[in-house]
Amino acid sequence: MTNATISIDGKAGEYPVQSGSAGPDVVDIRKLYANTGHFTFDPGFTSTASCESKITYIDGDQGILLHRGYPIEQLAEQSSFLEVAYLLLNGELPSKTEHDEFKYLITRHTMVHEQLATFYRGFRRDAHPMAVMCGVVGALSAFYHDSTDIHDPQQRVIACHRLIAKMPTIAAMAYKYSVGQPFLYPDNSLSYTGNFLRMTFGVPAEPYIINPVVEDALDKIFILHADHEQNASTSTVRLAGSSGANPFACIAAGIACLWGPAHGGANEAALNMLREIGRPERIPEFIARAKNKDDPFRLMGFGHRVYKNYDPRAKVLGAAATKVLDTLGISDPVLDTARELERIALSDDYFIEKKLYPNVDFYSGIILSAIGFPTSMFTALFALARTTGWIAQWTEMMEDNDQRIGRPRQLYTGYPRRDYVPIDQRS
Ligand code: SDX
Numbered sequence: 560m561t562n563a564t565i566s567i568d569g570k571a572g573e574y575p576v577q578s579g580s581a582g583p584d585v586v587d588i589r590k591l592y593a594n595t596g597h598f599t600f601d602p603g604f605t606s607t608a609s610c611e612s613k614i615t616y617i618d619g620d621q622g623i624l625l626h627r628g629y630p631i632e633q634l635a636e637q638s639s640f641l642e643v644a645y646l647l648l649n650g651e652l653p654s655k656t657e658h659d660e661f662k663y664l665i666t667r668h669t670m671v672h673e674q675l676a677t678f679y680r681g682f683r684r685d686a687h688p689m690a691v692m693c694g695v696v697g698a699l700s701a702f703y704h705d706s707t708d709i710h711d712p713q714q715r716v717i718a719c720h721r722l723i724a725k726m727p728t729i730a731a732m733a734y735k736y737s738v739g740q741p742f743l744y745p746d747n748s749l750s751y752t753g754n755f756l757r758m759t760f761g762v763p764a765e766p767y768i769i770n771p772v773v774e775d776a777l778d779k780i781f782i783l784h785a786d787h788e789q790n791a792s793t794s795t796v797r798l799a800g801s802s803g804a805n806p807f808a809c810i811a812a813g814i815a816c817l818w819g820p821a822h823g824g825a826n827e828a829a830l831n832m833l834r835e836i837g838r839p840e841r842i843p844e845f846i847a848r849a850k851n852k853d854d855p856f857r858l859m860g861f862g863h864r865v866y867k868n869y870d871p872r873a874k875v876l877g878a879a880a881t882k883v884l885d886t887l888g889i890s891d892p893v894l895d896t897a898r899e900l901e902r903i904a905l906s907d908d909y910f911i912e913k914k915l916y917p918n919v920d921f922y923s924g925i926i927l928s929a930i931g932f933p934t935s936m937f938t939a940l941f942a943l944a945r946t947t948g949w950i951a952q953w954t955e956m957m958e959d960n961d962q963r964i965g966r967p968r969q970l971y972t973g974y975p976r977r978d979y980v981p982i983d984q985r986s
Contacts (some may be wrong), residue, residue, distance in 0.1 A: 567595050581616050598968045603660045605864070608789075609965075610797065614647055614951055615788045622868035622916075626786060627651070635875045640944070641665065641751045644723055647786055647951040662751075668724035669745035669754065670734075672702040688733040688939040689818045695729050696722075697811035700773040707805040709957060718806040719950045726943045727751065731758035732779065734936055752778040755943075760931060772886045773930050777877055780923060783872040784941050786948025787919075788865070792817040796949045797956050801965040806953060812941045814948045820859065822919075823945070826937040830859030830893065830924030839899040844883045846900075850909045860921030861904065867914035875902075876922040880929075897925060 562573040563586040572594045575587045585608045592598060601607045616625040624631040627646050634643055638652075645653045645661045653661060678698055678911040682691055699721075700707050706718040732742050735758075743758045753769045756777065761767030787793070795816040817823035836845050848856040863870060880894055901917055904910045924937050932940065956962050 565595070567597060574797070579611075583617065591851070592968075596704065598970070600970050603864075604794075609794060610636050610789065610956065610962075611959075612789070612952065612955060613650065613658065613949070614955060615786045617865050619863070619865035619867050622866060622874075623869050624787070624871050631783065631871050632875060635779050635872075637784050638782065638946075639751075640778045640785065643782050643785050644947040646950075647947055648719060648954065663740075664720050665724045665751065666745075666747045666754075668721050669729050670730055671725050675699075676732070676742055677890060679732060680737065684737060686737070688730070688737060688822075688936050689814065689942070691733040691736070692942055693811055693818075693940050695733070696726075696814055697808060699725070699807040700805045703807065707807070709800075709805060711801060713718050715806070715954060715957060719954060722946050724811055725945045727755035728758060730936070730939045730943045731755055733939060734759050734932075736805070737933075737935070739981065750774065750778075751906065752781060770887075772883065776883045776926055777930060779875070779879060780926060781944040783875060783919060784923075784944035786945070787878040787950060789952075790864075791819075791822050792945065793903050793949055793952050796953055798965045800953045800956055801962060803964075806950065809953055810946055810949055813945070817942050818929050818938055819947060823938045823941040824861050825918070825920035826924045826927070826941060827934045829920050830928060830934050830937070832859045833893045833896050833900070833925075834894055836900065839896055842900050842903055846903060846907060850907075858900070858904065858915070860924075861910070861917055862913070862915040863918045864919060866916060869916045870918040873917040873921050876919065876926065877917070878884060880922045880925045883926050887929055890926060891929060893928075894925050897922060 561576045563576050565572050565574060565588075567675075572591070574591065576584050577587055578584045588599060589832050599607070614627065616628075617623065626634060626643065627650055629638075629646070629652075634646075638646075641662055642653060642658060644665075645658065649657075675695065675698070678695055679691065686939070703718070703721060706714045706721060708714045728745055735742050741763055743763065745754050746757055746915070747754075749757060749769070753774050756769055756774060757767040789797070792813040796809045797812040799812040800806070803810075822827045832845070836842060845856070845858070848854045849858045881898075883889075884891055884894060901921070910916075923941075924934065927937050927940060928934070
């Protein structure tokens with residue numbers, strides 16, 4: 560074990576340097592304030608490890624993403640979303656028996672309390688699905704009291720299974736409510752993703768035929784969105800959980816954070832941007848805007864806090880976009896615009912110097928649109944998939960005996976102490 564020396568006003572202190580199994584070492588500064596009366600200052604946490612985790616590893620320079628050690632490319636190609644959910648939660652790929660037992664458990668938690676269906680009627684039909692998801696998921700703790708005791712490992716497991724199982728039902732109900740169609744109950748004979756497709760696009764008036772190409776593409780999209788280390792929404796879930804909040808409330812907090820266009824809302828914003836660009840000839844205009852310091856416009860679906868190389872998920876999605884559109888016989892000019900935008904941006908000095916590459920949100924919307932989802936549902940689908948990662952990270956934190964409530968400090972630059980002035984003495 561080596562130490563880092565931090566010297567302030569001539570007084571030096573030693574702080575242990577810890578190594579993980581991969582990635583940067585960390586300087587353990589937990590005693591810094593007690594020893595020096597100083598805080599560290601790291602808005603946006605660009606240089607801060609908030610926790611220890613064994614779930615997901617990202618190497619932003621190499622464009623590497625591993626879930627419990629398995630490369631995302633292999634999981635996307637060979638696994639299923641439900642199997643990846645098991646892997647994230649339990650740390651190992653399931654045996655056939657374990658897989659079938661997990662599938663059985665999740666399948667039998669897919670229905671929601673019937674009273675929850677009336678909850679939707681309180682929203683306007685044109686409410687954004689993410690507003691509905693925040694409200695409905697936050698309300699789940701009012702229906703499932705028997706899995707809110709966070710100190711009971713069995714209740715924690717049931718809450719995890721309920722959240723993974725019910726998110727597709729809740730998301731599909733949000734879509735059905737927005738288009739004025741009746742809710743469909745889950746069909747336990749279908750796959751996790753097939754069940755979601757039927758609840759979303761099926762109607763009571765006729766059988767719904769699942770297109771296996773669509774089912775496979777959407778399952779792959781769910782895998783690619785399942786978890787991603789300590790991103791903004793996962794950190795939100797951990798911080799909410801650190802106070803002892805119930806898992807349903809923590810996931811609702813994660814959904815709220817994911818909604819932002821700088822995070823999970825970028826998939827909706829990216830497709831809207833590609834549609835606004837319309838045709839390749841307009842690309843230079845938007846590239847110029849993205850480079851203009853005085854213009855708040857950014858290329859949505861480009862850039863990443865960690866990836867300073869191509870997001871490995873974007874590579875898989877880029878290939879899947881072509882396959883899905885070709886198989887469905889869809890010719891979407893937006894895909895051509897996306898390809899040309901990527902080509903131009905990746906050869907532009909600004910993007911090269913700032914290491915800006917397509918991220919997970921750049922191509923996903925093109926596939927989701929081809930499947931039939933409105934752009935307003937894109938981030939709800941991201942939340943559906945990411946619930947698995949959020950709940951795995953929450954579980955890891957709850958099982959960490961050293962975990963404490965998260966409570967960052969600040970650099971205060973406001974007024975020093977001053978006395979109250981009665982209103983008749985103010986200028
Ligand atoms: C997700 O963290 C995760 O893991 C998230 C995620 C996950 O799976 O959970 O991967 C999912 O959120 C992907 C990111 C989706 N967001 C977008 O696509 C929105 C567009 N991208 C950006 O807003 C931005 O790139 C962020 C928010 C993603 C990252 O921002 P950072 O790390 O804070 O970087 P920055 O804003 O400091 O940018 C560095 C420089 C800046 O220029 P300078 O001030 O140094 O001159 O690069 C520029 C930025 O202006 N820049 C961009 C840009 N992204 C960064 N310029 C134009 N277009 C962009 N997209």
